[in-house]
Amino acid sequence: xxxxxxxxxxxxxxxxxxxxxxxxxxxxxxxxxxxxxxxxxxxxxxxxxxxxxxxxxxxxxxxxxxxxx
Amino acid sequence: xxxxxxxxxxxxxxxxxxxxxxxxxxxxxxxxxxxxxxxxxxxxxxxxxxxxxxxxxxxxxxxxxxxxx
Amino acid sequence: xxxxxxxxxxxxxxxxxxxxxxxxxxxxxxxxxxxxxxxxxxxxxxxxxxxxxxxxxxxxxxxxxxxxx
Amino acid sequence: xxxxxxxxxxxxxxxxxxxxxxxxxxxxxxxxxxxxxxxxxxxxxxxxxxxxxxxxxxxxxxxxxxxxx
Amino acid sequence: xxxxxxxxxxxxxxxxxxxxxxxxxxxxxxxxxxxxxxxxxxxxxxxxxxxxxxxxxxxxxxxxxxxxx
Amino acid sequence: xxxxxxxxxxxxxxxxxxxxxxxxxxxxxxxxxxxxxxxxxxxxxxxxxxxxxxxxxxxxxxxxxxxxx
Numbered sequence: 001x002x003x004x005x006x007x008x009x010x011x012x013x014x015x016x017x018x019x020x021x022x023x024x025x026x027x028x029x030x031x032x033x034x035x036x037x038x039x040x041x042x043x044x045x046x047x048x049x050x051x052x053x054x055x056x057x058x059x060x061x062x063x064x065x066x067x068x069x
Numbered sequence: 070x071x072x073x074x075x076x077x078x079x080x081x082x083x084x085x086x087x088x089x090x091x092x093x094x095x096x097x098x099x100x101x102x103x104x105x106x107x108x109x110x111x112x113x114x115x116x117x118x119x120x121x122x123x124x125x126x127x128x129x130x131x132x133x134x135x136x137x138x
Numbered sequence: 139x140x141x142x143x144x145x146x147x148x149x150x151x152x153x154x155x156x157x158x159x160x161x162x163x164x165x166x167x168x169x170x171x172x173x174x175x176x177x178x179x180x181x182x183x184x185x186x187x188x189x190x191x192x193x194x195x196x197x198x199x200x201x202x203x204x205x206x207x
Numbered sequence: 208x209x210x211x212x213x214x215x216x217x218x219x220x221x222x223x224x225x226x227x228x229x230x231x232x233x234x235x236x237x238x239x240x241x242x243x244x245x246x247x248x249x250x251x252x253x254x255x256x257x258x259x260x261x262x263x264x265x266x267x268x269x270x271x272x273x274x275x276x
Numbered sequence: 277x278x279x280x281x282x283x284x285x286x287x288x289x290x291x292x293x294x295x296x297x298x299x300x301x302x303x304x305x306x307x308x309x310x311x312x313x314x315x316x317x318x319x320x321x322x323x324x325x326x327x328x329x330x331x332x333x334x335x336x337x338x339x340x341x342x343x344x345x
Numbered sequence: 346x347x348x349x350x351x352x353x354x355x356x357x358x359x360x361x362x363x364x365x366x367x368x369x370x371x372x373x374x375x376x377x378x379x380x381x382x383x384x385x386x387x388x389x390x391x392x393x394x395x396x397x398x399x400x401x402x403x404x405x406x407x408x409x410x411x412x413x414x
Binding site: 208209210211212213244245246247249250251253254263265267268269 | 277278279280281282313314315316318319320322323332334336337338
């Protein structure tokens with residue numbers, strides 16, 4: 001399956017913290033940058049996410065802002 | 070100014086394509102990954118974005134999805 | 139590829155209207171409901187979207203609001 | 208009240224799961240498709256959502272992605 | 277119709293700038309603050325938006341970030 | 346740091362309600378309007394948010410919808 005989201009970035013699950021409805025998942029991408037995601041617990045289970053697993057961080061271009069110093 | 074968005078990723082502007090209302094901006098981050106952003110033309114001008122300029126891609130954690138093979 | 143987005147709804151492309159940077163794509167799902175999407179032109183080309191093609195509308199659960207009469 | 212969101216889809220509440228801050232609400236639309244929404248508990252109470260109640264799933268077009276096989 | 281979005285802020289349309297697919301609409305709220313919105317041209321027409329018209333800016337709480345000095 | 350988000354609205358923190366992963370933060374802006382935000386607990390701590398503190402509500406223009414009576 002191919003998705004229209006312009007940002008599909010390969011990385012590894014570094015940490016999963018579960019809440020009541022949502023989980024916070026940290027993904028480490030090559031170069032060491034960490035990307036933080038909030039998804040539902042159901043998605044964590046459905047994707048069977050585990051520490052160290054290879055995944056993709058997916059972000060729609062319209063959800064990326066830009067900041068400058 | 071510090072922002073609540075959990076993802077603030079340093080990079081360099083690689084390409085700017087202007088439309089009528091929105092622009093598409095490509096940012097290259099260390100490791101060579103490219104991040105694509107859609108922001109208004111007014112923001113491109115207000116930040117004075119130029120090719121090669123150092124910027125940050127900013128993404129709220131709730132806007133990051135995860136995909137797995 | 140499997141995605142964390144909780145809403146992945148099968149349908150057919152009904153209409154594509156291209157702008158300078160973004161396109162508006164209408165998807166018809168079973169039951170006749172239409173779902174409207176705005177994605178970049180680059181994504182329209184990269185997915186090779188055409189009228190009548192089978193696709194999926196993908197929406198993160200945190201982007202779905204609820205209204206009541 | 209009429210809203211600019213292009214997607215306003217009629218359905219029935221099928222399930223509500225409450226967390227500490229957010230709730231997950233499942234809406235069934237005609238044809239049997241289920242749409243999952245994450246909204247605050249305060250919104251669940253303010254709309255007085257109950258199982259079986261008629262509601263609308265509301266999604267801004269810029270939050271709809273497209274996937275293809 | 278009542279919506280789950282926690283932010284429904286009354287104001288007046290101050291300016292509409294049309295693009296090919298999207299329009300930029302500026303809303304002035306009491307106290308003089310301006311809120312900028314990007315919606316599709318179809319929505320501008322469907323709501324029959326005009327300068328000076330009373331409207332509401334609607335924002336889901338999960339789309340509001342916080343910054344501090 | 347300057348951000349591309351078109352809406353950066355000054356206000357004061359009025360209330361913080363913590364959940365397991367996310368917090369709900371209410372910001373009061375001049376004129377008395379309240380803006381509700383959902384951010385991660387980590388962001389609440391990292392910005393050191395407290396009642397009465399001066400902050401900015403930050404919203405990308407593409408996340409603002411418009412409603413009319």
